Amino acid sequence: MFDCKVKVREIADILKISAGIVHTIIHEHLGMKKVFSKWVPHLLTPEQKQQRIDDSKSCLDMFTRNKSEFLRRYITMDETRIHHFTPESNRQSGEWHAAGESRPKRPKTQQSAGKIMASVFWDAHGIIFIDYLQKGQTINSDYYIALLERLKAEIAKKRSHMAKKKVLFHQDNAPCHKTMKTMAKLNELGFALLLHPPYSPDLAPSDYWLFADLKKMLRGKKFGSNDEVIAETEA
Structure with a gap:
């Protein structure tokens, strides 16, 4: 809890157990999940x-x-x-194609x-x-x-x-x-x-x-x- 960004692999290396066991403990026993920060224009007071x-x-x-x-x-x-x-x-580039036809390609601009x-x-x-x-x-x-x-x-x-x-x-x-x-x-x-x-x-x-x-x-x-x-x- 002192380092909320610690990785599963890092915990596994410290405890000398597998990453799979660490993953199970964190998710199933502790009920934790990793969430990512949300971008907002400004943090309001x-x-x-x-x-x-x-x-x-x-x-x-x-x-x-x-x-x-x-x-x-x-x-x-x-x-x-x-x-x-x-x-x-x-969405604007969408085209109607028959089933099985390949998707049209366009270069990234x-x-x-x-x-x-x-x-x-x-x-x-x-x-x-x-x-x-x-x-x-x-x-x-x-x-x-x-x-x-x-x-x-x-x-x-x-x-x-x-x-x-x-x-x-x-x-x-x-x-x-x-x-x-x-x-x-x-x-x-x-x-x-x-x-x-x-x-x-x-x-x-x-x-x-x-x-x-x-x-x-x-x-x-x-x-x-x-x-x-x-x-x-x-x-």
């Missing part, structure tokens, strides 16, 4: 876990009070990298190094706009503030039902999203910022829905430039 509960309940209560109104006012955003080539998944960063702003009605980061630029607070100003203009143009409504805006906790300059701009624009607990990608609908479908549609397609990637993404 008790305080962060409690914050996840509190923030999730707050958003759920807001949604439950008036679902239709919540969805009319809710706008979210996230960034994703779109590669010039992403190989298709095993990696996604391309060429890629472009897309910032997507969207709501329950669809995409509001997508910004594509130009080569040599980075998304800092100033860049992000410019996107928020564009969002305000696009909402006025494309979402007439929001003319007298306050936007319920949801973003993750990326550094450029949480600076004092960004918070001041969100307040100036009149956006109500929804809570997003730390290290909670599962609460960002872009991650588990929109981007997953987008990447699935682009898998297996090859593009020669950023312009081709942008055109296909827009389509």
Whole structure:
């Protein structure tokens, strides 16, 4: 119990008995089994876990009070990298074959190094706009503030039902999203910022829905430039 990673062979060598006997004792008599660690994005502290509960309940209560109104006012955003080539998944490569036929073969390929960063702003009605980061630029607070100003203009143009409504805006906790300059701009624009607990990608609908479908549609397609990637993404 002092070394949970000790191997069966090591115990057998120390006790001068067979590995088979050690295996039987460990599994059948002691009721032990070897388990492997599970990968998680971040190990949360008790305080962060409690914050996840509190923030999730707050958003759920807001949604439950008036679902239709919540969805009319809710706008979210996230960034994703779109590669010039992403190989298709095993499921996408499936083909119908007669019984007894050999399985088709394909070489193992990696996604391309060429890629472009897309910032997507969207709501329950669809995409509001997508910004594509130009080569040599980075998304800092100033860049992000410019996107928020564009969002305000696009909402006025494309979402007439929001003319007298306050936007319920949801973003993750990326550094450029949480600076004092960004918070001041969100307040100036009149956006109500929804809570997003730390290290909670599962609460960002872009991650588990929109981007997953987008990447699935682009898998297996090859593009020669950023312009081709942008055109296909827009389509």
